[in-house]
Amino acid sequence: MTTPPFMSLTWTDHVTGRRGFLVVDRLVRGVSSGGLRMRPGCTLDEVAGLARGMTMKEALHYDPEGRYVPLGGAKGGIDCDPRDPEAYDVLVRYLRATRPYIENFWTTGEDLGLSQDLIDRAAAEAGLVSTIQAVYPLLDDEETARRRLTDAFAVRVDGIGLDELVGGCGVAESVLTALDRVGAPYAGTRVAVQGLGTMGGATARFLARAGLTIVAVADIKGTIANPAGLDVESLLAARDAHGTIDRSALGPDDREGPADAWLAGEADVLVPAAVSYAIDTTNHHRVTARLIVEAANMPVLPAAEELLTARGVTVLPDVVVNSGTNAWWWWTLFGDIGPTSDEAFAHTRRSMRALVDLMLTRAETDGTTPRAAAHAIAADRLPTIADRFGLHR
Incomplete structure (x- = not known):
């Protein structure tokens, strides 16, 4: 994985x-997969690390019986504040x-x-047919597959798009699986979530509905906390497009x-679901939770993870935890599941739990550590994928 x-x-x-920046870590059958981020301070090294992670995410979801063809890993990044008035035009030009x-x-x-x-709006302005058109030649029936994905993106559940929920469903299932393995009850388990955007918001919703207590959420304005539990649905309804919560929606006991x-x-349980490098060697000692579940990409720095592990804190790595969204795209496009929320959530829960x-x-x-184990599983699967599908480097 260091090539x-x-x-x-x-x-x-x-x-x-x-x-x-654009880094293509690996091609499988001539294609790679990985999202595009925009944040101030984004670097080439950051994007390269994320691209390597995408190679592993693809490998970890390889099912020899599935229609989903694993792809290589890639990532794009733009060093710009998405709230900047010029951000959209920068995106189009990129x-x-x-x-x-x-x-x-x-x-x-x-x-x-x-x-x-x-992204879709900017891509159309940039002259692109689709941001995933490179995979179309790998499809058995392109027209049917594209219609299936379009139908899936049109699905809304309780007012939120299915595409914004599947990733959080996968994160929540990661938390629940870890709790089940140690026999911890859901009721009474307290969770703090950093970030109430797409991933963090959906994670908070699924965990709250499973019976866990969300005691804190953080956005760019600060942390909202309530030891008795926050009203997650009210906070979700009060978010803006960037996941910032309107403070007028806070309950009387929220602080x-x-x-x-x-x-x-x-x-x-801590769920860092906002930015990379959130937990480092300057603040890891403040963590009192016993489980950290990485919904964001690279939120725990390696040196901090070593120190946390040494004192008994388990870190579930991003390469597994937040891989559900990427996998859902391909499960749907290739036809492993249909364009419904029931199939999406059931398949995501089953696959993430396994x-x-x-x-x-x-x-x-x-x-x-779980991270080392995930890397080992991916390393075992990559040669198999290369043997079956071919590899372009």
């Missing part, structure tokens, strides 16, 4: 001077510049700072605190 990527490039916007790659071997979609609707207060509150259980069993057997 150089297939391709790495840096783009500079000729209008604003802002930079964007997509226009990377159009040849998207048309031929990079399939992409929403990630941190960018919604799928926004506001600093943005980093979610980290050190009295919670059993994968998390396999990872934790491997970690126990090998005497390693």
